[in-house]
Amino acid sequence: xxxxxxxxxxxxxxxxxxxxxxxxxxxxxxxxxxxxxxxxxxxxxxxxxxxxxxxxxxxxxxxxxxxxxxxxxxxxxxxxxxxxxxxxxxxxxxxxxxxxxxxxxxxxxxxxxxxxxxxxxxxxxxxxxxxxxxxxxxxxxxxxxxxxxxxxxxxxxxxxxxxxxxxxxxxxxxxxxxxxxxxxxxxxxxxxxxxxxxxxxxxxxxxxxxxxxxxxxxxxxxxxxxxxxxxxxxxxxxxxxxxxxxxxxxxxxxxxxxxxxxxxxxxxxxxxxxxxxxxxxxx
DNA sequence: CTCCTGTCCTGCCGGC
DNA sequence: TGCCGGCAGGACAGGA
Numbered sequence: 110x111x112x113x114x115x116x117x118x119x120x121x122x123x124x125x126x127x128x129x130x131x132x133x134x135x136x137x138x139x140x141x142x143x144x145x146x147x148x149x150x151x152x153x154x155x156x157x158x159x160x161x162x163x164x165x166x167x168x169x170x171x172x173x174x175x176x177x178x179x180x181x182x183x184x185x186x187x188x189x190x191x192x193x194x195x196x197x198x199x200x201x202x203x204x205x206x207x208x209x210x211x212x213x214x215x216x217x218x219x220x221x222x223x224x225x226x227x228x229x230x231x232x233x234x235x236x237x238x239x240x241x242x243x244x245x246x247x248x249x250x251x252x253x254x255x256x257x258x259x260x261x262x263x264x265x266x267x268x269x270x271x272x273x274x275x276x277x278x279x280x281x282x283x284x285x286x287x288x289x290x291x292x293x294x295x296x297x298x299x300x301x302x303x304x305x306x307x308x309x310x311x312x313x314x315x316x317x318x319x320x321x322x323x324x325x326x327x328x329x330x331x332x333x334x335x336x337x338x339x340x341x342x343x344x345x346x347x348x349x350x351x352x353x354x355x356x357x358x359x360x361x362x363x364x365x366x367x368x369x370x371x372x373x374x375x376x377x378x379x380x381x382x383x384x385x386x387x388x389x390x391x392x
Numbered sequence: 393c394t395c396c397t398g399t400c401c402t403g404c405c406g407g408c
Numbered sequence: 409t410g411c412c413g414g415c416a417g418g419a420c421a422g423g424a
Binding site (some may be wrong): 269335 | 394396397398400401406
């Protein structure tokens with residue numbers, strides 16, 4: 110589920126459930142996530158009010174209101190999901206429900222993560238940005254600090270493929286396997302091109318493609334590959350608009366493209382991960 | 393430094 | 409039907 114659009118959809122779903130509410134109690138059923146949930150986590154957050162929820166890359170950071178000086182970092186990993194139960198709903202507990210936030214109005218927020226690649230840990234509010242991974246992260250693709258020029262600069266000297274470079278969170282934050290493939294298709298750039306060979310004019314197209322595909326995906330509620338994507342259980346539907354991702358062998362959506370006559374969208378493996386692309390339109 | 397590979401963990405799907 | 413291999417939206421350590 111979770112690349113930037115899915116994480117942003119989750120963040121927006123969390124706002125009405127958490128904001129300006131006190132965490133009355135926190136139940137940690139498993140602490141052995143990607144980063145262990147520390148023993149003091151509950152005590153650090155219980156009794157505090159959630160003042161803000163922001164997103165950085167694929168991370169959500171929740172900030173407690175004064176006098177607390179704590180924030181918490183949430184990452185969904187590969188299989189992380191959030192379910193919200195409003196006070197009128199019956200709460201059920203499923204396998205792999207690892208952490209439950211109980212709010213002072215009776216709302217329950219459940220972090221569910223079968224593979225346990227996710228993370229939930231505390232960080233001081235004043236210093237979270239200055240420590241890893243945030244201190245190492247590239248620009249927000251939907252923010253003002255991102256442009257073709259900035260992207261071109263980040264690709265300079267990088268001998269990895271442009272596809273691998275887009276997955277590097279130091280180059281640009283929040284892009285994952287799906288949207289890297291989709292953005293490269295939209296920009297007409299082959300995923301196998303060396304990052305440092307991408308010209309400024311191409312980097313500009315790519316930066317616009319990244320912005321465009323991420324924005325559209327957020328509006329569509331993200332992509333749901335399996336199971337639900339959103340905090341209320343609704344499905345995202347951007348997966349129906351994939352041009353190349355998971356579409357091996359099918360013609361790309363450009364009506365005039367002749368790729369269908371020669372096998373359509375191709376799947377290759379780059380640094381251990383699937384890449385999908387149109388061999389005709391992406392050069 | 394940069395880069396590539398393997399690994400963490402569980403579930404699901406397709407093939408036999 | 410059941411078993412097994414391969415694959416999955418991410419990130420990081422360790423070694424070349």
